[in-house]
Amino acid sequence: MANLDGVFRREWGPAVAALARWSGDLTVAEDAVQEAFAEALRAWYRTHLVAPARKAGQRAFLEFDGAALVSEVWVNGRPAGRHAGGYAGFRFDVSDLIVPGANLVAVRVDNASHKDVAPLELDIEQ
Numbered sequence: 001m002a003n004l005d006g007v008f009r010r011e012w013g014p015a016v017a018a019l020a021r022w023s024g025d026l027t028v029a030e031d032a033v034q035e036a037f038a039e040a041l042r043a044w045y046r047t048h049l050v051a052p053a054r055k056a057g058q059r060a061f062l063e064f065d066g067a068a069l070v071s072e073v074w075v076n077g078r079p080a081g082r083h084a085g086g087y088a089g090f091r092f093d094v095s096d097l098i099v100p101g102a103n104l105v106a107v108r109v110d111n112a113s114h115k116d117v118a119p120l121e122l123d124i125e126q
Contacts, residue, residue, distance in 0.1 A: 041112040046104065053100040060098045062105065063091035070110040076103055086111075 054060060062073060068086030072079070075097035083090040 042108065042110045045107045045109065049098075049103045049105050051098050051100055051103055054095075059093055059095045061091050062094050063089065064107075065089050067107065067109050068111050072108045074104075074106040074108075077106075 051060065062075070062080065064071070064073075064083070066087050066089055067083070069084070071083045071090075073081055073083075073092055075094050076099065078097050080094050080097055081090075081092040
């Protein structure tokens with residue numbers, strides 16, 4: 001079992017990256033701000049995983065402690081699965097996707113509000 005804690009690299013989309021390059025006062029059209037805000041709620045995380053050779057019939061799983069709110073996972077450019085729901089662990093059988101040696105794991109996380117995915121609101125007391 002490989003622990004992937006702390007080794008993911010976050011990548012922002014182009015709208016957030018463009019706003020992040022500015023310093024000082026900035027006047028931006030409202031739709032650009034809305035696009036950047038919506039994009040900021042979605043992110044890609046990527047990491048490389050070196051997997052050992054497996055015995056015949058041995059399965060391989062990727063397990064996550066949770067990722068809010070909707071997550072899609074790819075291994076080596078192929079979809080491994082989709083999970084909806086924050087604060088809940090999930091895992092995918094990647095036996096047919098992972099290879100001995102170097103593998104690329106990519107996770108797209110969308111933290112925008114989804115009317116059909118719990119939790120619907122976050123209540124944090126100060």
